[in-house]
Amino acid sequence: MPSAFSGIEMGRRALSAHQQAIDVTGHNIANINTPGYSRQEIVFATTDPYTNPSVRMDLTKGQFGTGVMVQAIRRVRAGYLDGRARDSMSRYGAQTQKSDWLSQAENAFREPGDSGLNAALSRFASAWQNVSKDAQNGGTRAVLIEQAQSFANDINSLANRLDRMAQDADSLIAGKLQEANDLTGRIASLNGEIKKVMAIGQEPNDLRDNRDRLLDRLAELTDFVQTDRADGMVTVSIGGTNVVLDDRNTVLIASSGIASGEIGGIGEAKASIQARRAEIGTLAARIVQDVNTQHRAGFDLDGNAGGDFFTAVPGNEAATMAVSADLTADPRKLAAAETIASAGPPPLPVPGDGDNALKIARLQEQKGMNGGTQTYGEYYTQTVSRLGAESRTALDGLDGEKAYLDALSQQRESVSGVSLDEETLNLIRFQRGYEAAARLVSTMDEMLDTIINGLGTR
Amino acid sequence: MRISNLMLSQKSADRVSSQLSRLADLQDQLGTGKRLRRPSDDPAATAQAMEVRRAAANMEQYNKNAEEAKNMLSFSDSTLGQAYSILAQAKQTALAGATDTQSAESRQALADQVSAQIDSLERLANTRMRDKYLFAGQQVSRQPFAEDGAGNIVYQGDTRLTMVEVGQNDAVAANVPGSKAFGQVFETLQKLRDNLTIGGNPAEIDTDRLKELQADMDRIVQVRARLGERAAYLERTQDKIMRFQEEFSSWTDNLENVEIAKAVVDLKAQENAYQAVVAGTARLFQPSLLDFLR
Numbered sequence: 001m002p003s004a005f006s007g008i009e010m011g012r013r014a015l016s017a018h019q020q021a022i023d024v025t026g027h028n029i030a031n032i033n034t035p036g037y038s039r040q041e042i043v044f045a046t047t048d049p050y051t052n053p054s055v056r057m058d059l060t061k062g063q064f065g066t067g068v069m070v071q072a073i074r075r076v077r078a079g080y081l082d083g084r085a086r087d088s089m090s091r092y093g094a095q096t097q098k099s100d101w102l103s104q105a106e107n108a109f110r111e112p113g114d115s116g117l118n119a120a121l122s123r124f125a126s127a128w129q130n131v132s133k134d135a136q137n138g139g140t141r142a143v144l145i146e147q148a149q150s151f152a153n154d155i156n157s158l159a160n161r162l163d164r165m166a167q168d169a170d171s172l173i174a175g176k177l178q179e180a181n182d183l184t185g186r187i188a189s190l191n192g193e194i195k196k197v198m199a200i201g202q203e204p205n206d207l208r209d210n211r212d213r214l215l216d217r218l219a220e221l222t223d224f225v226q227t228d229r230a231d232g233m234v235t236v237s238i239g240g241t242n243v244v245l246d247d248r249n250t251v252l253i254a255s256s257g258i259a260s261g262e263i264g265g266i267g268e269a270k271a272s273i274q275a276r277r278a279e280i281g282t283l284a285a286r287i288v289q290d291v292n293t294q295h296r297a298g299f300d301l302d303g304n305a306g307g308d309f310f311t312a313v314p315g316n317e318a319a320t321m322a323v324s325a326d327l328t329a330d331p332r333k334l335a336a337a338e339t340i341a342s343a344g345p346p347p348l349p350v351p352g353d354g355d356n357a358l359k360i361a362r363l364q365e366q367k368g369m370n371g372g373t374q375t376y377g378e379y380y381t382q383t384v385s386r387l388g389a390e391s392r393t394a395l396d397g398l399d400g401e402k403a404y405l406d407a408l409s410q411q412r413e414s415v416s417g418v419s420l421d422e423e424t425l426n427l428i429r430f431q432r433g434y435e436a437a438a439r440l441v442s443t444m445d446e447m448l449d450t451i452i453n454g455l456g457t458r
Numbered sequence: 459m460r461i462s463n464l465m466l467s468q469k470s471a472d473r474v475s476s477q478l479s480r481l482a483d484l485q486d487q488l489g490t491g492k493r494l495r496r497p498s499d500d501p502a503a504t505a506q507a508m509e510v511r512r513a514a515a516n517m518e519q520y521n522k523n524a525e526e527a528k529n530m531l532s533f534s535d536s537t538l539g540q541a542y543s544i545l546a547q548a549k550q551t552a553l554a555g556a557t558d559t560q561s562a563e564s565r566q567a568l569a570d571q572v573s574a575q576i577d578s579l580e581r582l583a584n585t586r587m588r589d590k591y592l593f594a595g596q597q598v599s600r601q602p603f604a605e606d607g608a609g610n611i612v613y614q615g616d617t618r619l620t621m622v623e624v625g626q627n628d629a630v631a632a633n634v635p636g637s638k639a640f641g642q643v644f645e646t647l648q649k650l651r652d653n654l655t656i657g658g659n660p661a662e663i664d665t666d667r668l669k670e671l672q673a674d675m676d677r678i679v680q681v682r683a684r685l686g687e688r689a690a691y692l693e694r695t696q697d698k699i700m701r702f703q704e705e706f707s708s709w710t711d712n713l714e715n716v717e718i719a720k721a722v723v724d725l726k727a728q729e730n731a732y733q734a735v736v737a738g739t740a741r742l743f744q745p746s747l748l749d750f751l752r
Contacts, residue, residue, distance in 0.1 A: 032463055039462075106496040112507040112714060122515030129519050133526060133622055133632070136590055136598050341597065341616065352590060352598030352620060358629075365626060377512045385505035388497025395498060406472060410465060417462025421747045428751075 004451070006050070007444040010067035014437035017044060017068045021430040024073055028418045029427075036213040038075035038416040040205055045071035075205040078415045082212065083226065085412055086219035088405040093220040094265030095398040101169065101269035102391035105276065108161040111384045117154055118384075121364060121377055124151040128361035131336050135354030136301070141331035144357075149323045152310065155284050159318035162277040169270035173255045176221055176263045183218045184236065184249035187211055191233040192247030198232040208232075223260035272390055277318075279383040283369065283376060284318035290363050298335030298356030303347030306335025306356075470739040477732045484725045487716045494714045507713040514706040520624045521699045524692045527622040527632035531692070533587055534634055535685045541582050541640070542678045548575050548647060549671045555654045556663040562656050569654035576647045580611060583640050593636030596620060602636040603644065611644040613637045624695045630688055639681050646670040 021042045031037040049063035110116040127147035134140045190211040197204035211234070218224060218236070224243070227235040236244035239257020243250050258264045288310045295309040312321040327333050337353035369379035487493060497504040554560070555568045583593055583603045590598035594615035602615035617638065619631035650667045652658050 035464070103496065103498065106498055109497070111497055112494055112504055112511060118508045118511060119515065122512055122519075126515065126519045126522075129523060129623060133523065133620065134590075135596075137588075337596075339618075350596045350616065350618070352594070352596035353618065354620070358621065358623065361623070377508070381505050381508045384497050384508065385501045388499075388501035388504050391496075391498035392501055406469075410469065413462050413465040413468070414460045417460075417464045419460065419462045424747045424751070 004448065006064075006066065007447075008441060010065075011437050011441035011444060013047065013067040013069060014440065015434060017042075017070050018430045018434035018437060020070050020073075022427065022434065025423050025426045025430060029420070029423050032418045032420060032423075036209055036216065037418070038077045038205070038209050038212075039418045040073055040075050042070060043072040043074060044068050072203060073205065074203055075208060076416055077212075078412065079228070081408060081412045081415065082215075085405065085408040086216065086226070087223075088401060088408055089216060089219040090223040090260040090264075092398070092401045092405050093262040094223075094260045094268065095394055095401050097262045097265030098269045099391060099394035099398050101165070101266060102272065102387065102394055105162065105165060105269075105273045106387055106391055108158060108165070109384055109387065116384075117158060117380055118377065120151045120154045121380065123147055125361045125364040128357045131334070132354035132358035132361060135336040135357060136351035138331060141334050141336070144334065145323055145327055145331050148309070149328065152321045152323060155280065155318050155321060159277060159280055159284070162273055162280065163319065165273050166270050166277070169266050169273070173263055173266050173270075176266070177252055177255060180218060180221045180263065181249070181251045183214050183221070184243045184252075187214050187218070187234070187236065188244045188247050188249040190214070191244065194232040195247070204232070219261065221261045222258045222263055269394075272387070276383050276387050279379070281316070281318045283379055283383075284312070284321055285315075286369060287363075287376060288312050288317045288321050290366075290368065291360055294356065294360050294363065295335050297338075298359075299337040299340045299347075299349060299353075300335045301332040301337075301349055301351060303340045303344065303349035304333075307333070309335075309360075466742060470735070470742055473735050474732075474739055477728070477735050481725075481728045481732050484721065484728055488718070488721050488725060491716055491718075492714055493716045503713045507710060510706050510709050510713065514703060514710070516626075517699050517702050517706065521696060521703070523622045524624045524630075524696050524699070527624070527630055528689055528692045528696075530587060530592070530620075530632040531685050531689045533585075534592055534639075535682055535689070537582050537585050537592065538634075538639060538678050538682050538685070541579055541643075542675060542682075544575050544579050544582070545643065545671060545675045545678065548572060548650065549668065549675070551575070551654075552650055552663050552667050552671060555650075555660060556668065560660075565654045565658075565660060566656050569651050569658075572647055572651040572654060576611070576644065576651065579640075579643065579647065583636055583644075591615070593634065593639055595633070595635040595637075603640070610648065613640075624692060624699075628695075630692060630695075634681055634685065639678065641674060641677055642670070643674040646674055 021044075024040050024042045028039050045068070047066045047069045050066050051063050111118055113119070124147060127144040131137075131140050131144045190207055194204045194207050194211065197207065215226065215234070215236070222238055224236050224238045227237075229235065233246060234244065235242055238252065239259075241250060241257065243252060252258075255263050255267050258267070292308045292310055295306045298306045300306055307326060308324050309327065310317075310321050311324045313319075334357075336357040337350050338355035338359070339350055339353055341348040341350050364376055367373055367375055367378075369376060370382075374382065486495070494500055494504055494507060551568050551571050555565050560568075580603055584601050585592045591600070591602050594600065594602035596618040597615045600614055602613060603611050604614055606612050613636055615636050617635045619635070620633045621629040622632045623629045646667065650663065650671070653660050653662050653667060
């Protein structure tokens with residue numbers, strides 16, 4: 001027979017267990033709007049039963065239950081969804097950045113429209129056409145010089161905008177790397193705390209939630225491989241390097257090795273912007289070379305051979321090309337003529353000869369780009385449509401990834417999110433349990449009262 | 459599926475925002491009138507639109523070139539027309555001077571007429587269009603017909619043509635060099651004047667001058683005919699260009715611009731979808747179990 005007081009002890013255990021259950025419910029309700037919070041669940045279990053030691057076991061049957069205890073407070077979470085969601089977050093982060101940056105690059109081109117390079121190429125050729133018809137006319141010459149300068153400016157500013165974007169991408173990557181390093185540092189220290197809590201046999205639910213939130217953010221920034229260990233710690237490795245191992249992290253310095261996530265996405269967009277920038281460079285170098293060669297073959301209004309039309313820093317024509325200062329100072333030096341009447345000295349010019357200008361105008365019809373298969377305009381159009389296609393792909397990828405990620409987040413939330421109705425029901429359930437346990441204690445109290453105060457007082 | 463409260467609100471926030479961004483996109487399309495606002499809106503159409511725009515810009519330039527060439531040709535033609543009338547007058551003068559009944563004095567009067575005709579013709583041959591001489595070949599800054607020291611009027615221009623592009627690999631000469639248009643006409647008239655002058659040899663008029671004058675007049679007729687052909691060719695080219703331009707502009711319109719009627723219908727549909735989502739969201743959290751407990 002167990003002790004007469006064991007019923008009170010059982011009641012105490014039930015009260016305590018339900019009290020804790022109400023606390024857990026309260027914690028869930030309090031965190032109903034906390035992102036990344038996993039609802040917690042209390043696990044009741046029976047305490048060890050009391051076996052009646054007796055010579056004649058058949059006199060008292062079985063074991064006496066001794067009540068309830070809280071076996072665990074655990075968070076409800078489907079770990080397998082985390083890995084999938086984080087993969088998707090990495091891709092989504094990459095696509096977001098990529099589409100953002102490529103859209104910005106598209107804006108720099110201002111196509112299709114009247115203010116892009118496409119229209120500027122046409123205006124440049126037209127200005128040469130006009131000079132070819134009216135070669136002796138100082139006004140037409142001056143207009144051409146102006147047009148050519150503004151054409152050069154258009155190329156300069158496009159090249160500069162793209163260059164600046166690549167620089168901005170670098171500094172943004174540096175900022176995001178810093179954030180990632182900060183995250184791995186915090187993940188590592190949480191690893192340490194979690195290990196300590198687990199070592200004493202408790203569940204570090206909220207610490208795990210915190211770490212999962214950090215891992216989610218790290219997934220948005222980078223792509224990593226995560227290994228969960230039995231001691232509760234996670235190992236995080238990026239590009240083959242363990243950035244979090246035990247309670248220590250390794251600082252990332254470069255973005256190399258990060259293929260996805262926001263950092264990877266910015267890196268990809270930057271590479272693509274630089275490729276388009278290089279194409280603009282090739283185009284500008286070719287135009288400078290072609291126009292200069294043809295211009296030098298002609299003669300100016302005074303019968304002298306033409307000089308360079310454009311000046312530029314070799315290798316960086318797109319950002320530096322400009323109409324030669326000689327020409328802006330004196331439009332007579334424009335070598336519009338193909339011939340001179342006599343070599344002199346002094347040379348005798350042919351003022352109405354605009355045939356060299358016509359040849360320069362016709363350069364735009366010449367298929368000199370891309371191994372002799374494309375005109376300037378076609379080459380430039382290809383650059384723009386490549387950028388557009390990449391940007392389109394990124395945008396479409398973004399939509400698709402968002403749908404996938406949303407579905408995964410819903411699934412995660414479906415498992416781990418707090419439902420107010422559910423918690424309310426639990427609250428009622430635990431409150432009733434608590435009330436009943438209290439009743440149990442008072443019943444025991446009355447029984448003891450009978451024994452202690454009711455017996456043998458006469 | 460288990461539904462949590464955060465899930466419901468996140469999901470509806472997502473829905474509202476995606477509907478709203480679709481709505482904003484349609485409104486932007488309608489506001490700008492553009493379907494293609496950046497290359498990624500339709501990369502293939504962007505490439506096409508850019509090609510079409512370049513082609514259209516070329517056409518505009520070709521049209522401008524053709525217009526200017528036409529002006530030059532028609533100016534040359536009317537000038538040559540006047541030159542022809544002067545030669546016709548000179549021929550009348552020559553015929554009058556060729557008759558035996560004329561006295562030396564009256565022939566001298568005719569010679570003075572011829573001098574005046576030479577002057578008029580010289581003025582015509584030195585006609586300027588804006589700042590350039592029309593009949594100087596490409597030596598446009600120098601007067602093409604001038605007297606040399608010996609009193610002869612000689613050609614100082616060249617025989618080069620000013621080619622004007624009116625299509626790809628299609629150029630038309632916009633000028634006629636003076637030597638082609640006027641040929642030996644000044645020499646002929648100067649000889650005629652000398653024949654008519656006292657002491658000259660009027661017999662040569664009948665034997666040579668009249669034939670020479672006729673040849674000069676025939677040549678001007680031929681030159682004018684050729685100018686007319688060129689002008690007609692330019693006229694046809696411009697018609698063609700105009701058709702291209704119309705085609706290009708409707709092409710550009712199709713590629714780049716919003717079809718207003720369709721956009722308005724789409725916008726209306728999107729507005730309805732948005733309103734439905736917003737209305738649904740407003741009713742989302744109205745009752746919960748809490749509302750039914752004491």
